[in-house]
Each structure stands twice: as C-alpha cells, then as structure tokens.
Amino acid sequence: xxxxxxxxxxxxxxxxxxxxxxxxxxxxxxxxxxxxxxxxxxxxxxxxxxxxxxxxxxxxxxxxxxxxxxxxxxxxxxxxxxxxxxxxxxxxxxxxxxxxxxxxxxxxxxxxxxxxxxxxxxxxxxxxxxxxxxxxxxxxxxxxxxxxxxxxxxxxxxxxxxxxxxxxxxxxxxxxxxxxxxxxxxxxxxxxxxxxxxxxxxxxxxx
Numbered sequence: 001x002x003x004x005x006x007x008x009x010x011x012x013x014x015x016x017x018x019x020x021x022x023x024x025x026x027x028x029x030x031x032x033x034x035x036x037x038x039x040x041x042x043x044x045x046x047x048x049x050x051x052x053x054x055x056x057x058x059x060x061x062x063x064x065x066x067x068x069x070x071x072x073x074x075x076x077x078x079x080x081x082x083x084x085x086x087x088x089x090x091x092x093x094x095x096x097x098x099x100x101x102x103x104x105x106x107x108x109x110x111x112x113x114x115x116x117x118x119x120x121x122x123x124x125x126x127x128x129x130x131x132x133x134x135x136x137x138x139x140x141x142x143x144x145x146x147x148x149x150x151x152x153x154x155x156x157x158x159x160x161x162x163x164x165x166x167x168x169x170x171x172x173x174x175x176x177x178x179x180x181x182x183x184x185x186x187x188x189x190x191x192x193x194x195x196x197x198x199x200x201x202x203x204x205x206x207x
Contacts, residue, residue: 032133035140039157042164047071051186053168058177068189072120073109074197088199095199104201139167 028036046069054064065079073091084100089109096105131154132143139160156170168182 028130028133032130035133035135036130036142038164039140039142039159042159043166046166046188048189048192049186050189050192052184053077054182054184056180056182058179067183068192068196070192070197076196086199088197090197090199095201097199097202102203104203106201138162 048070050066050068052064053067054062056062063079063083063085065077065083065085067078068076073089075087075089077085077087079085082100084098086097086099088095088097092109094107094109096107097103130142130144132141134141134143139158141156141158143154143156145154154172156172157166158168158170159165160167165186166183167186168180170178170180172178
C-alpha cells in the first residue's frame with residue numbers, strides 16, 4: 001500500500017475519534033466550553049453506530065464507504081469499490097487491508113488516536129487541545145490539535161444542532177493539506193455483528 005493510501009485510511013479511522021478526549025484550552029469562553037462538553041457527552045454516548053461517509057482528499061479525489069463503531073475497542077471503515085481499502089479495529093489492533101495492492105498492515109490500537117474514542121471510559125483531561133469553537137446557522141464546529149504538539153496539524157469536527165449529531169470532520173496536516181470526511185445518516189446501531197470487527201490477513205500464506 002502506498003504511504004498516501006495508508007495515511008488516508010488511518011486518518012479516516014482515527015480522526016473522528018481523536019476529538020473525543022477534549023482537553024479544553026484556557027482561552028475558551030464559558031459558552032465555548034459548554035459546546036465542547038455537549039459534544040463530548042454526545043460522543044461518549046455513541047456505543048454502537050453506523051453511517052455512510054464520503055472522503056475528499058487534498059487533491060479533490062473522493063471515495064466513500066460505510067463506518068461501524070462498537071465501543072469498547074471495535075471499529076470498521078469499509079470503502080466502496082473500486083477503492084479496495086478496509087480498516088478494522090478488533091479491540092487490540094487496527095488492521096489496514098488493500099485488496100487492490102494485496103497488502104495488509106497491522107498497528108496496536110493503543111498507538112493510534114482510535115484508542116481514545118474506543119476506550120471503555122473516555123478521559124476528558126488529556127489528549128488534544130481545543131483551539132477554536134465556531135458556530136454556524138445549523139450547527140457548530142470544534143477545532144483541536146495534539147496537546148503535546150508531537151503530532152502536527154489539526155482536526156475540525158462538525159456537528160449539527162437539531163438533532164445533535166456528528167456530521168463530519170476535516171484533518172489538516174502540517175503542510176496545510178486537508179482531508180475532509182462527511183457523514184450521512186449516522187445512527188445508533190445496537191446488536192452489530194461481532195464478525196464486522198474481525199479482519200485476518202488473506203495474503204499470509206501466499207508465496
């Protein structure tokens with residue numbers, strides 16, 4: 001898998017989740033903090049859910065698919081053909097499969113921002129720092145960066161007001177390149193099959 005495709009896949013899996021451990025910046029107003037708290041409480045309550053997504057990269061290329069979430073520990077990001085990408089967290093590891101390039105990579109869940117959202121108990125006192133809260137006519141957005149500054153760039157999470165729901169996010173890297181994801185029909189999905197969160201390497205025994 002190329003670095004670009006791997007990075008985009010991992011970004012999709014991690015970015016909506018990194019925003020959950022929201023360490024509030026001292027400069028935020030009381031009203032801003034209230035919106036951050038509202039968004040965090042909402043995300044904390046999302047234990048099983050699914051949605052369609054459309055992803056647009058910095059070059060304007062788009063791909064789409066379906067995301068499934070099941071806390072603690074499990075997530076699945078299935079891209080539609082012809083992408084060939086599949087990202088799955090099984091509770092211990094995050095696997096990235098590219099059926100077009102016949103590659104399979106695995107990363108410890110705890111080494112990815114995905115672990116912040118998928119934890120049984122979400123911490124609110126560390127993780128990322130909220131740098132901006134913006135209001136729109138039909139919702140609001142929260143922009144955050146890595147509190148330790150070990151990771152460059154930022155993420156902006158978008159929410160609707162009525163009803164309160166995550167509608168998408170934009171990740172901007174250190175070079176100012178943005179990857180945008182829009183969600184459609186995010187809904188609670190109790191009873192998701194355990195099979196959704198199992199991904200084995202189909203290429204392991206190939207010569």
